Amino acid sequence: MNLTTYPFERENNELQFSFISINSEGENRVIKIIAYDIINKDKAIYYNLGFGDLNLETGEVDNESESNNGDMRKIFSTVVSTLPYFFEVHPTKKVHLDGSSSIRKRYYHKLVRDYYERIKEHYLVEGCLDGKIELFVPGTEYDFILISLK
Amino acid sequence: MPSIAVKKHAGAPTREEKEKIDKFFLRTKGKVVFKKKIKKAKENLKKAKLI
Numbered sequence: 001m002n003l004t005t006y007p008f009e010r011e012n013n014e015l016q017f018s019f020i021s022i023n024s025e026g027e028n029r030v031i032k033i034i035a036y037d038i039i040n041k042d043k044a045i046y047y048n049l050g051f052g053d054l055n056l057e058t059g060e061v062d063n064e065s066e067s068n069n070g071d072m073r074k075i076f077s078t079v080v081s082t083l084p085y086f087f088e089v090h091p092t093k094k095v096h097l098d099g100s101s102s103i104r105k106r107y108y109h110k111l112v113r114d115y116y117e118r119i120k121e122h123y124l125v126e127g128c129l130d131g132k133i134e135l136f137v138p139g140t141e142y143d144f145i146l147i148s149l150k
Numbered sequence: 151m152p153s154i155a156v157k158k159h160a161g162a163p164t165r166e167e168k169e170k171i172d173k174f175f176l177r178t179k180g181k182v183v184f185k186k187k188i189k190k191a192k193e194n195l196k197k198a199k200l201i
Binding site for chain 1: 161162163164167170171173174175177178179182183184186187188190191192194195197198199200201
């Protein structure tokens with residue numbers, strides 16, 4: 001799967017990553033943080049894949065901010081390109097993918113749809129529609145997506 | 151294990167950015183980074199009767 005991505009750095013072998021988003025002029029640098037967080041400690045099967053901007057003043061991450069660098073696709077490609085690192089550590093677990101806004105959700109769906117033929121060679125992609133899990137059907141807008149290793 | 155070919159581009163963090171990133175990860179070490187997202191994810195999984 002060849003994706004145009006930003007170079008990212010992994011944090012001390014953790015499932016946390018960072019990269020710098022820039023606009024087409026190479027300006028407006030925004031630090032992006034990616035993290036796989038465990039969703040339910042009792043049933044540690046599911047992890048959430050999240051990303052957001054690191055606010056330099058507060059030191060907090062904001063997963064709803066818009067940097068407007070015109071690089072949404074590249075950002076999403078960078079985020080999903082960390083999946084092999086997750087499955088290297090947790091080959092039997094599942095990744096929950098859901099956008100923090102309808103726009104972000106659509107981007108995830110579009111990216112999975114565009115690369116689905118290649119993704120499905122290695123990953124099982126499922127979507128949740130009205131509370132029911134089914135095999136991902138390109139073009140369907142799911143409530144959320146689950147990705148696991150085949 | 152599937153491998154992903156990544157096309158690299160310029161955009162490495164500056165020393166100042168790296169310090170901020172390191173500071174952030176030091177503070178969140180072992181903790182959930184995106185708390186709001188976890189709440190929503192739990193709701194999603196419960197709705198689908200997965201947890």
